[in-house]
Amino acid sequence: xxxxxxxxTQWSYAEALAHVETVTVARRTAEAxxxxxxxxxxxxxxxxxxxxxxxxxxxxxxELLVALRDGDLIAQGRYTEDRPNGWGYGASSGFDLHSGYHxxxxxxxxxxxxxxxxxxxxxxxxxxxxxxxRFLVKAIWPDYVPEVRPAAGTEAVPxxxxxxxxxxxxxxxxxxxxxxxxxxxxxxxxxLEQEIEGEPVSNKLADAMATLIRLPxxxxxGAKRVLGPDLRQTG
Numbered sequence: 001x002x003x004x005x006x007x008x009t010q011w012s013y014a015e016a017l018a019h020v021e022t023v024t025v026a027r028r029t030a031e032a033x034x035x036x037x038x039x040x041x042x043x044x045x046x047x048x049x050x051x052x053x054x055x056x057x058x059x060x061x062x063e064l065l066v067a068l069r070d071g072d073l074i075a076q077g078r079y080t081e082d083r084p085n086g087w088g089y090g091a092s093s094g095f096d097l098h099s100g101y102h103x104x105x106x107x108x109x110x111x112x113x114x115x116x117x118x119x120x121x122x123x124x125x126x127x128x129x130x131x132x133x134r135f136l137v138k139a140i141w142p143d144y145v146p147e148v149r150p151a152a153g154t155e156a157v158p159x160x161x162x163x164x165x166x167x168x169x170x171x172x173x174x175x176x177x178x179x180x181x182x183x184x185x186x187x188x189x190x191x192l193e194q195e196i197e198g199e200p201v202s203n204k205l206a207d208a209m210a211t212l213i214r215l216p217x218x219x220x221x222g223a224k225r226v227l228g229p230d231l232r233q234t235g
Contacts (some may be wrong), residue, residue: 007135013075013118016137017064024060025053026144063141069110073136076102077120077127093119095126102131162196163205167213181218184210 011019032052067073080098087094105120105127113122120127170190174182191206201209211219 007133009134010131011134011137013115013130013132016132016134017061019137020064020141021057021060023141023144024063025056028052028056028059030144065110065115067140068105069107071107073132073140075105075130075132077105077130079103079125079127081125093121093126095121098126098128102129105130163209166191166194166196166201167209170209171213176213178215181214184214184218187213 064073068075078098078100080095082097083094084096085092085094109122109125109127110120113120113125113127115121118128118130120130170176170187173190174187176182187210188203188206191201191209192203194201
C-alpha cells in the first residue's frame with residue numbers, strides 16, 4: 001500500500017463505537033447460534049431475561065476503550081483546560097473554550113479521564129470532537145464475514161475452473177501417473193483440439209497445461225537411463 005492509496009477517513013468516537021458494536025454483535029450472534037441450545041430460564045413476566053445484545057454492545061465499548069488506553073488505537077480531540085462554568089451540571093462538564101485544532105490523545109490520558117457521550121473528561125482538562133483513523137479501527141475490528149456452510153445433507157463442492165477440469169480430463173485420458181508421464185507433444189496436440197467455454201485453446205495455453213500436468217523432473221528432457229546387462233560383443 002502506498003501513501004497515495006491510504007484511507008485517511010476519520011471516524012468520530014460514535015462512528016467507531018457503532019462499527020465495533022456491529023462487528024461484536026454479529027460475531028457473538030454467530031457463536032451463540034453454534035452453541036448447543038440452553039433451557040429457557042424460568043422468569044416472571046415483569047422480570048424478563050436481559051437481551052444479550054445489551055451485554056455484547058457493552059463488551060464492544062470496553063474493547064474500544066482498552067485499545068485506546070493501551071495505545072493500540074490512536075485518536076485525536078480538541079483540548080481545553082478552561083473551566084469557566086465551574087463543575088457543570090447534568091450533561092455539561094463545565095469545560096469550555098476548546099481548541100479549534102485536533103491534538104493527539106495519549107494512552108495515559110485515556111486511562112486518567114472518563115469517556116462519556118464522546119467527551120474524554122478529567123479533573124483538569126477535557127477533549128471533545130474525538131476522532132480516529134477508520135483504517136486503524138477496521139484493522140483491529142475487520143468487517144465480520146459470516147462463515148458460509150453448505151446446506152444440511154449436502155457436501156461442499158471443491159472449487160475448480162474449466163482449465164483445471166480440462167487438465168484432469170487429460171490426465172485421465174492419457175493415464176498419466178508418476179511413472180508414466182506421457183509425451184508432451186501428444187498432450188499439446190490434444191489440448192489444441194479442445195475448447196474452453198466455446199473458445200479454442202491457444203498454443204501458449206496448450207503448452208502451459210501440458211507442462212503443468214507433468215512432474216518437474218519430466219520437463220528436463222531425455223529418457224531415464226535404464227541399467228541392464230551389457231550386450232555389446234567383446235573380444
